[in-house]
Amino acid sequence: MSSNPLLVSTDHPLFAQIEPEHVLPAVESALAANRRAIDELLKDAIPRTWERFVEPLTALDEKLDRVWTPVRHLNAVANSKELRAAYNACLPKLSAYHTELGHNVRLYEAWKSLAEGPQFRALNTAQRKVVLDTLRDFRLSGVALPPEQKKRFAEIQEALSKLQSTFEENLLDATHAWHLDFDDEKALEGLPPSGLALARQAAEEAGKPGAYRITLDFPSYYGVMCHCRDQALREKVYTAYVTRASDQGPQAGQWDNSAVMHDILRLRLEAAQLLGYANFAQESLATKMADSPEQVIDFLSDLANKGKLAAERDLSDLRTFAAQELGLDELHAWDMAYTSERLSEHRFALEQEALKPYFPVDSVLQGLFTLTEKLFDVRIAQGPEVETWHKDIRFYEIRDPDGTLRAQFYLDLYARQHKRGGAWMDECVSRHHYADTMRYPIAFLTCNSTPPLGEQPALFTHDEVITLFHEFGHGLHHMLTRIDYPAVSGINGVEWDAVELPSQFMENWCWTREALDLFARHYETGETLPEAMLEALLASRDFQAGMQMLRQIEFSLFDMRLHQEYDPALPTDIQALLNDVRDTVAVVKPPAFNRFQHSFTHIFGGGYAAGYYSYKWAEVLSADAFARFEEDGLFNPATGHAFLHSILERGGSQPAAELFREFRGREPSVDALLRHHGIAA
Template sequence: MTDLANNPLLSFSGLPKFDQIKAEHVEPAIDHLLETGRSSVEKLASSSESPTWANFAKPLEDMEEKLSRAWSQVGHMNAVVNSPELREAYNASLPKLTDFYSDLGQDERLYAKFRALKNSAEFDTLNTAQQKIVENELLSFRLGGAELADAEKARFKSIQESLSKITTKFEENLMDTVNDFSHFVEDVAELKGVPEDALQAAQEAASSDGKSGYKFTLHFPSYMPVLQYCKNRPLRELLYRAYATRASEFGKSELDNTPLISEILTLRREAATLLGYKNYAEMSLATKMADAPADVISFLDNLAQRAKPFAKRDMQELTEYAAKLGIADMQAWDVAFVSEKLREEKYAFSDQEVKQYFPEAQVLAGLFKVVETIFGVHVKKSQAPVWHADAAFYEISDQHGKAIGQFYLDLYARNNKRGGAWMDEAITRRKQDDKNGEDNIVTPVAYLTCNFSAPVGGKPALFTHDEVITMFHEFGHGLHHMLTQVDDYGVSGIKGVEWDAVELPSQFMENFCWEWDVIRYMTKHVETGASLPRALFDKMIAAKNFQAGMQTVRQIEFSLFDMRLHGEFDPNGKQTALDLIEQVRDEVAVVRPPKWNRFPNGFSHIFAGGYAAGYYSYKWAEVLSADAYSMFEENGVLCAETGQRFWHEILAKGGSRPALASFVAFRGRAPDIEALLRHNGMTASA
C-alpha cells in the first residue's frame, strides 16, 4: 500500500519538500488528490443547499488550490531537473489531470450553481475580487464546453486530452534535441574571438565528458558567444544550422515537431469551432484585453508601419558594415557577429567588456535595492529545501519585518533543464481559516528560473547586460505574484490577469536597467572591484536603441505569424506553417533566414506555452509598461511615492479587476503608444 501520510507532495503546510520529492511520489499523490477532488465536486454539485460563497465557491477553490500546489511542484521539477523517471511519472499523471479539469469545466451542475450565485442577493454583498472570480468562472465554464450537447462535450474533452499530450511532447522534443547535440573543437585556433570565459566553460564541459578540447551545445550560454564573437564563419554556420533546425525533419524523426504543429492547430481550431468561435484566435481573446483578432492585427500593422523604416535603416547599415569585414553575402549566422563588431566600432565597447562589471551577487543586490527603494520592502536570503545545488531561496518582508512573499532562484543553464527564463507560482496568496477560527494569510511563493552561464574557473557567474534585463523582467513577474494584496485565490497575484497584461510588471522592471542611479550601485568589476565607469554607461545608453527597429519588426513577425496561424490559417489546406511565416516575412521582416530554417518547430511559446494567439502580448505590454514607466520618469525614477502607487493600483490588485482599469487608476488615463516609440528611439527626431 502506498504511504500517503509521508508523501511530500501531500504536505500543504509550509514550503515544498524538494529534498524529499521523488518520481515515485508523483502518481500516488496526484491520484489521491484527484480522487478526493472528484468526491468534493460530487458533494458540492449534488448539494440541495442554495449556493453561497462559503458553502460552494470557497470549498471548490480549496480543493483546486491543493491540486494546483502539488502539480506545480511536479511540473517545476520536470522543467528544471528532468529525468526519464520524472518525465514518465509526469506524463502518466498529465492525462488524468486533463481528464479531471475537462470534467470539471463541463459540469453543468457546477455551472448552474455559479449562475445561481451570480443571480443571488448574496452576489452584491461579495467583495470585488469574489465577484470577479464568479464572473471568471462563468466564462471558464463556457470556454470549457459546459454549454455543449453531450456528444460535443465528449469530443471537446477528447481534444483537450490530446492537446495536453501533444504540447508536452512538443516541449520534450525540443529539450531532447538540445540535450542530444554537442560539437567538439580540438584546436583553439578555430575559436578566435570567443571570449575567455566562454572558452573556459567549453573546456570544462569537454573535460566533464572525459574529452579534450572544447564542447559546444545549443544551450544559449554556449551557443550564443560563438554566434556573436567567433571569427570562424563555418563554425558559426554549423551551430546556427543545428539551432535553427531543432526538432525538425533534419534530425531524429521521432523528435520532429512538424507533424505536431499540424495536429495542435487542427485540434485547437476544432475546439474553437465547437464553442461557436470562427477560429482559435477569437477563442483565445475571450480572456484577453483585446476584443478581436482584427484589432490585434491592426495594432501590429500600425507598429510595423512605424518601425519598419528604422529596421530598414538598421539593416542597410549592417549590410554595408559586413562588406567592410569582407562578408559580401551576409547570412543569418553572420548577423550577430557583424552586429557585435558594428556596435564595438560605433560605441567603442563590447558586451563582453560590460559583462565583467556584472557579477551575480552585485546584480542581485542592485535588483533588490531598486525593489526596496520604490516599494519599501526588504529582500533577504533565507533557507528552504531546493531541487538542485544551483537553486537558492529568498524572502520579501514589509517595513515591519513581516514576510509577504518568498521565492526560489535557479539561474544557470544545465542539461535536463528547459531553456529560456520564466516565473511560475509555487504557492498563491489567499486567506484561509485556521483551526482557531482566525483568519490567516498564506504567504505567496514564486519560482524564478533563468538559463545564464554558471560560474567558471573559480570566478562568480558574470551576466551580460541583456541577462541583467532578463533578471529584472522575471523579477517583475515575481513581484506581481508576491506583492498582491488580494486574499481570494482565483484572482490573487497573476491569477485572472488578462494574458496580454501579464507582461506589464515584467517589462516595466526592465526600464531600471538603463538608469545610472540604479546601475552605478549594482556593478563591480570581477577583477578590480571598480564600479562601471560613467563613460562606459554613457556608451551603453548611446547604444541602447542599436538595431531597435530590427528587433521590433522581428517581434512583430512572430506575433503576426501566431495570430494568423490561429486565425485565418487552415492547417488542412495547401499552405504550411512555413509558407505562412515566409508570407509574414515578406510583409515585415528585414532579416531573412535561410529556407531550411525551421523556426516554427522551436516556437514553444505558442505550441507548448500559454501564448497561442497571444504572442502579441509582449508588444502590447511594452506599450503599457513604457507608458507606466514614463510616470516614474516624470516624478523621479526611484520615487517611492510613485512606486507605492504602482504597487497598490497594479501589483496589489492582481486579477481582481480588469487590467485596463488598473492601468488607468495608476496612470490617470488610457495607454499611449508614444512612450514605447520614444523609449525605442523610433520617433521623428531619432
C-alpha cells in the same frame, strides 16, 4: 501513502525527497479525494455562499496544486527519463479532471446561483470578479455543449495536453543531443575567455577533460554566434540551432515537431469551433484586453509601419559595415550576430564581454533587491533553509518594513543539462487569506544565465541582467499582491496581453544610470562602471531597435494569422504562411532551411498561442507606465507607491485597462515606446 512527500501538506515542497515513483500515486490520490469532496459539496442544497461554496472549492484546487506544482516544476528544471514518464502518465488524468469540472453542469449551476442570488451583491469587487471569470471559463470549457460534443471536447483537451508536452520534449531532446567537441581552442578563435571556460566546463562535465564542447544551450550557442571568427563554424552551429526538432539540419527527422504542430493547430481549431468561435484566435481573445484578431493585426501592422524605416536603416548600416570592415560582401544569417557585435563595438567602443566583470551575480541581485526596496518599500533577504532541486538554488523572502512576511521565492539562475531553456516565473503558492489562515505567495524564478566558471562568480551579460529583471517583474506581480483570493491574486485573472506589463516595466531600469549605479560593480575591484562604458551602454539601447521590433512583430503576426487562418482541409502550409508574414514586415529573411516554428514553444508548448502579440501590447503599457517615473523622478516614492497600489497589489481583481488608467490618469500611448527605442512617432 503518508510516506509520499507529494502528499505532505506543506507550502515548501520536499524537493530532495520526491522520486518519480511518487508522482502517479499522489496525483491519483488527490484527484480521487477532490472528486469525492466536490460530489459531497454539490449534495448540499443550501444557498451558495462564498464561505460555504467558493472557499471549499479553492481549498480543493490548492490541495491538487500542492501535489502537481512541484512535479510540473521538476519536469522543467530537473528532467529525467523516469520523471518524464511519470509526468506524461499524469497529463491525461489531469486533463480529464479539469475537463470534467468544466463540463459539470451541477457545479456550473451552483456558480450561477451564487452570481444571480442576493449573496452576489454582498461580495467585494475581487470576489465578484472571481465569480464572473469562473462563469466565463465554464462557457469556454464547453459546459453548454450537448453530450456528444462534450465528449469530443474532452478528448481534444486530453490530446492537446499530450501534444504540447511532446513538442517541448522533442525540442529539449534535440537541443541536448547535439554538440561539437574540439581539442584545441584555436578552432574557437574570437570566443572570449568566459566562452572558452564555459566550453571547457561543458567538456569536463561530459567526461572529456582538456577538450572544448559547444552545445545548443543558449549561452554556448550565442557566444559562438557573436564572437567566433570562423564563419564555417558559425554556419554549422546556426544550422543546428535553427533546425532543432524539424525536418531539416543535422538531426533532420529526429524529434521532428512538424506533425505535432499540425495536430495541435487542428485540435485547437476543432475545439474553438465546438464553442462557437470561427477560429482559435477568436477564442484566445475571450480572456484578453484586445477585442478581435483584426484589432491585433491592425495594432501590429501600425507598429511595423512606424518601425520599418528604422529597421531598413539598421540593416543598411550592418551591410555597409560588414562589407567595409569585415570583408563580407554577403551577410548570411550566421553572420548577423557576429557583425552586429563588431558594429556595436565599433560604434560605441563597447564590448559586451568587457561589461561582464561589472555584472557579477551577487552584485546584480543586491542591486535588483535594493531597487525593489526603494520603489515599493519592502525588504528582501535570504530565507530559511528549505529543500531544493539543485545545489545552486537560492531561497529568499520579502517582508514589509514592520517585518511582516509578504512573500518568498526560489531563484534558479543558471543553464544546465536536463533543464528547459528560456526564462520564466511560475507560481509555487498563490496568496490566499481565509478564516484565520494566510498562505503567502511563493514564486519560482528561473533563468538560463551563464553559470559560475571555476572559482570565478557568475558574470552576466547585460542581456542576462535584463532577463533577470524581467522575470523578477513577473515575480513582483505574483508576490506583492494584496488580493486574498487565488483566482485573482497576483498574475491570476490578469488578461494575458497585460500580464507582461510589470515584467517589461522592470526591464527599463537596466537602462538608467541611477539603477545601474546600484549594482554595476567590478567583481574583483568593486569599481563602478566607468563613465565611458556607461555612456556607451546607454547609447547602445537604440542599437538595431527597428530590426528587433520588426522581429517581434513578425513572430506575433505569424502566431495570430496562423491561429486565425489555419485550415486542416487545405491544409495550411505553416512555412508558407511564415514566409508570407516575413514578406510583409521583415527586413531580414532567414535561409530556407530555417525552421524557427519548430522551436516556438511560446505558442506550441506554452500559453501564448494567439497571444504572442501580448509582448508588444504590454510593452506599450510598460513604456508608458515607466514614462511617469521619468516625469515624476525615477525614485519618487509617491509614484512607486501608485504603481504598487494600482498594478502590483491589485492583481486580476479588476480589468487591466481600468487599473492602467488609474495609475496613468489616461489611456495608454505608444509614444513612450517609440521614444525609448529611438523610433520617431
